[in-house]
Amino acid sequence: MSLKQFLQFKLSQKLSPQQIQLMKLIQLPTQAFEQRLKQELEENPALESGKETDSADDNFDEFDNSSDEYNDNETINADDINVDDYLSDDEIPEYRMQANNYSADDDEKSVPYAAGMSFTQHLVNQLNTFRLSDTDEDIANFLVGSVDESGYIRRTLSDIMDDLAFTQNVYTTEEDIEKVLKIVHQLDPAGVGARNLQECLSIQLHRKEKTPDVELAIAIIDKAFDQFTKKHYKKLLSKFDVTEMQLKDAIEEIERLNPKPGGSYAGNNKIVEHIVPDFAIKIVDGELELTLNGRNAPELHVSREYNNMLKGYKESKDKSKSQKDAVLFIKQKLDAAKWFIEAIRQRQQTLFVTMSSIMHYQKEYFLSGDERKLRPMILKDIADEIDMDVSTVSRVANSKYVDTPYGTKLIKEFFSESMKNDQGEDVSTREIKKILETVIEEEDKKKPLTDEKLAKILKEKGYPIARRTVAKYREQLDIPVARLRKKI
Numbered sequence: 001m002s003l004k005q006f007l008q009f010k011l012s013q014k015l016s017p018q019q020i021q022l023m024k025l026i027q028l029p030t031q032a033f034e035q036r037l038k039q040e041l042e043e044n045p046a047l048e049s050g051k052e053t054d055s056a057d058d059n060f061d062e063f064d065n066s067s068d069e070y071n072d073n074e075t076i077n078a079d080d081i082n083v084d085d086y087l088s089d090d091e092i093p094e095y096r097m098q099a100n101n102y103s104a105d106d107d108e109k110s111v112p113y114a115a116g117m118s119f120t121q122h123l124v125n126q127l128n129t130f131r132l133s134d135t136d137e138d139i140a141n142f143l144v145g146s147v148d149e150s151g152y153i154r155r156t157l158s159d160i161m162d163d164l165a166f167t168q169n170v171y172t173t174e175e176d177i178e179k180v181l182k183i184v185h186q187l188d189p190a191g192v193g194a195r196n197l198q199e200c201l202s203i204q205l206h207r208k209e210k211t212p213d214v215e216l217a218i219a220i221i222d223k224a225f226d227q228f229t230k231k232h233y234k235k236l237l238s239k240f241d242v243t244e245m246q247l248k249d250a251i252e253e254i255e256r257l258n259p260k261p262g263g264s265y266a267g268n269n270k271i272v273e274h275i276v277p278d279f280a281i282k283i284v285d286g287e288l289e290l291t292l293n294g295r296n297a298p299e300l301h302v303s304r305e306y307n308n309m310l311k312g313y314k315e316s317k318d319k320s321k322s323q324k325d326a327v328l329f330i331k332q333k334l335d336a337a338k339w340f341i342e343a344i345r346q347r348q349q350t351l352f353v354t355m356s357s358i359m360h361y362q363k364e365y366f367l368s369g370d371e372r373k374l375r376p377m378i379l380k381d382i383a384d385e386i387d388m389d390v391s392t393v394s395r396v397a398n399s400k401y402v403d404t405p406y407g408t409k410l411i412k413e414f415f416s417e418s419m420k421n422d423q424g425e426d427v428s429t430r431e432i433k434k435i436l437e438t439v440i441e442e443e444d445k446k447k448p449l450t451d452e453k454l455a456k457i458l459k460e461k462g463y464p465i466a467r468r469t470v471a472k473y474r475e476q477l478d479i480p481v482a483r484l485r486k487k488i
Contacts, residue, residue: 025347027395030276030295033347037298040340046306046333047340050299119262120144126187132180138170139180143193151192151262152200153181191261198225204257216242216250228254231486248488277403279355281366288366290359292352300344302337306330350388354396355411357386362414369406371434377415432463433473440479445487 028036041047123144132140142164146153157174164170164177184193190207194200201221208214219240220228227235228251237247278296282289310330359366361382364373379397383390397412416430439457443449449457451474455467479485
């Protein structure tokens, strides 16, 4: 066996911590950006917020090119920052884009929660108003603890019986559990503790005043639930020997019920989402006007005190090791502060240029609010127009919101693929979906249109798409099949 030596040339690109930090700044939405800014201000005393009467930049520049004795290899020249160089994903594997440790620059993941009593405790408090034996109380508390966030008990009585024996040392029968379950069904909100949708609706109907409409609704749910869910209205008319109007009124009673009683309780610790728009688009004298949220453009400056400290140390003739270390520390903090200020400026510019390009590309939509006027637009269209990388546009579009005259929108919603109409023109798939949605809204609900008929109508309107494509778009719009859209 022989050993051979050879040279191999390999071109590779590595991301520095500062470059990764810049990427993260680009993709942060407003609230997360404010947290990141606050963190940087706390960690770097050389960085200060607010206006400064006498600019410290001149002083800083005086020492920017200090002697090699104090230069640090990690010093960042802010003028050399190029956002696109840092954000190009073309040559960089996905794992190189992510930090693989827990450090100070990791994204915050804190989520605000609604305050108040938990849903379970709300039910337990109601149980205390019933007179129960010790065993029944144990069973009732266990049942209440098994209620999920929608208000249902999804487990079988046999499973609950086994768990009571093994975990609570309570030995009982399915019949006794069923009796206690009837008590749980008396708790508010109505329908809580049901084991399925049929039982949930039945519980709510039995609590209502027994009008003819409610009586018929109870009969439908208790005796013909399968036919009701499949909308076999002719069979229901025949089975209960009622008129169409009577059946319609009964179904309206059912439709007013709450299929998820747990969701109606305000204190069930649901996540509260707060959306802060990163941009605002207004129509002023018939023209579009774009503004960046002021919270994305903070006033920052380099600490004058730190500049003066550096100046004092440099003018000192006798420099001890501790003084040299102090100079190095101050220089690093000043470099980091200057870099951060420049990075934020780059972030603001990148956000504004990207959104401005999207706004002008979709000018007809923003002037009218008509989704049918959304042009086909992919990330590359905008990237080519502003001469930036596709990943830069992606980071802006995926995490940012814009306040428009028609509501607050996630920017990525303006992007869509294209297909050709019968004139050979490119049209947005978003436009086709909107037309499909409009056709379904205007259909005769007694005879809803099948996917095949919808495809035929779209073809007549100039959009030749296949039935399976119609089905795909309908599902993406969360619209059920024709049979389930049927009404009396």
